[in-house]
Amino acid sequence: MSILKKLAGETLSYGFSTILGRSLNFLLVFVHTWAFLPAELGINVKLYGYMAIANIVYTYGMETAYFRFAKEAPQKYYNLILSAIIVTSGLFTLILFLFSDPLMAQLGYAGKGVFLKWLALILAIDAITAIPFARLRLEQKIKKFVLAKIISILINVSLNLIFLVGLKPLHDGVWGVSWPHFLRDLYDPSIGAGYIFMANLIANASLFYWLGTEFRAYRWEWDWKEFKSLWIYSYPIMFMSLAAMFNVMFDRLLLEEYLPEGFYPGQTSQDALGIYGNCYKLSVFMSLAIQAFKYSAEPFFLGKKNNANNKENLALVTHWFVIVCTLLWVGVSSNLFWIQQLFLKKAIYWEGIGVVPILLLANLFLGIYYTQSVWFKQTNKTYMGTIITLVGLAVTILGNIYWIPTFGYMACAWAFLLSSVIMTLMCYVGGQIYDPTPYRWKEALIYIGMGALAIYSGNYLGQIPIPMFFTQNAGLLVILAFLLGKEFQWKGWKPQIKNR
Incomplete structure (x- = not known):
């Protein structure tokens, strides 16, 4: 499992400078x-x-x-x-x-x-x-x-x-x-x-x-000829990045425009935008992890072909990427009861805290999309990335326009999640057609499903008269126990990742 150790070490190193x-x-x-x-x-x-x-x-x-x-x-x-x-x-x-x-x-x-x-x-x-x-x-x-x-x-x-x-x-x-x-x-x-x-x-x-x-x-x-080849490869990535940027920004623009007056009693649309925008910042935990991973994974999987950066290892790395990001999603979402007090000093912002688990999950799927996007970069079909991202942007815009009048800023979070899921699915299908990779998608869905159950189980366990930290994190402990049993084999007290 040297590939996992290598990328994990590099991700932590890049992550240090990013987080700092x-x-x-x-x-x-x-x-x-x-x-x-x-x-x-x-x-x-x-x-x-x-x-x-x-x-x-x-x-x-x-x-x-x-x-x-x-x-x-x-x-x-x-x-x-x-x-x-x-x-x-x-x-x-x-x-x-x-x-x-x-x-x-x-x-x-x-x-x-x-x-x-x-x-x-x-x-x-x-x-x-x-x-x-x-x-x-x-x-x-x-x-x-x-x-x-x-x-x-x-x-x-x-x-x-x-x-x-x-x-x-x-x-x-x-x-x-x-x-x-x-x-x-x-x-x-x-x-x-x-x-x-x-x-x-x-x-x-x-x-x-x-x-x-x-x-x-x-x-x-x-060399004009070589530059033309580079340009044909790179300009779709530019449009893809621009569309991705607009995809992240548009919800805040549309929220102020389409939120009905008086939707939130005693609050203006600017108040709602401020609440959503500041709660949105708490999803930065997932964004930082994805950015650090991209720093290490992109040169590795797009670099010179060797035995290490083959399809099986790409699938293995994606599998563990999903596991780590799921743990991060559950860990942050289950502890929002104290995280909100630490980062959002005024209680009015806590009204919108429900968007955070959805935004974290949306970013998780966006991270999976980035790991899968290796196929259209390796096969010089970067225009496919532009098409996928534009579809995602359209879903974000239409979802916000249609849902904001009914669901307020929760619509922004759900539209972003739907957009990220659709982009991930499109990227997966395209990759399996043009450059198949044996992703462990069933296991990924199991971990994400367990994550959702772990987060929302806290609502019911909260009624038990024990400290909130234990009731909110009980689901996380269950996932960790499942992870240790499924992904590791034990030699004495020393765990080793199973070879599968």
Whole structure:
């Protein structure tokens, strides 16, 4: 079972940097809301929202293309793909530079064009460094990958603290007025929340230093014929990623639009959106696990063919992915009674906590979809991924429009779940037609079914007069006992995964 140990170890390593990054960014929310009023932070919320979409356009699926083609000629495709990204990033950034002032005026932030320029540079750096990072993943240089990511995150956090906790209060006189003028003048109030972009830009620029070896290994290379092949492979992935992004975002847009007035007594549609949006954040536990797994699994299964990344091992890895994510789903859902108090400080948000188990399950199916998507990336049928994702997007939109007037924000969660299930089924059927893999789908359904029973059994066991922690987690213990008996064999006190 070395393949499981290998991917588990790599997933934990990638997961460490991902979780640390999210945790520190969550810390920055406290810093930003302490330093600025909501109206001052509006520009950051809006521009970073657009940035999530622009990031997909800047890389246009070339990261996945690198994993797919680099196995044939690693240095050649590293040079070619990085050359393409440098050219297109330069072009996109130039366009944003030229039209930064009118674009920002159109968004309602006249005179703030410099912020869009900084953002354009951040996008260019993100896109250009994505390929060296992909090379590190392909070459399994995990420590360097994690170290570069963590140092960049720490620089960003440190600069935010310097600008907003140090220099801004100093300028405003919070730390007293006896400080020298040159220190107080280091902060420019006209930049304000723009210091958040500045810190991000400086932190991102530091990556050129930490990835110096990878950039020194790069040589300019161009081949129109090869680039055309790369483009044909990668552009459907770009559209797939854009559709996936809209799939995640649309429910919040439609909730405010289609929720009937007075649906929730004493609450506006904005209140309902705030409750749903903040409860939605608790599904990040599953998203983090999936992202960390993708970092390790994508280069492994799309890389050079060998005895380890065969169909049987893909099925084995998917089987254990389902088990781990099911345990995570049950573990979080069964403990929401105290998790909600820890993360959602105001009791009004607890009204929407019922969406969390559904959203976690939706993300679980989305994770299964990502593990199965190897088939259309390996067979160069990436357009199939675009079709599947567009179907999922259509289900999300129609489900929200039809159900929100009746079920409120619960409709958003159920529509997302239905979309994820349909995408997973379509991906499975397509994979079995074009590139069959012996997935253990019956066992997956058993674990997911047991997970659902474990979560909802807590509603009935809660009536027993024992501490809630035990009644809510009884189902989880049953699944763990089943897992130990079914998946492991015991030699003394030492468990070993069964060979099946």
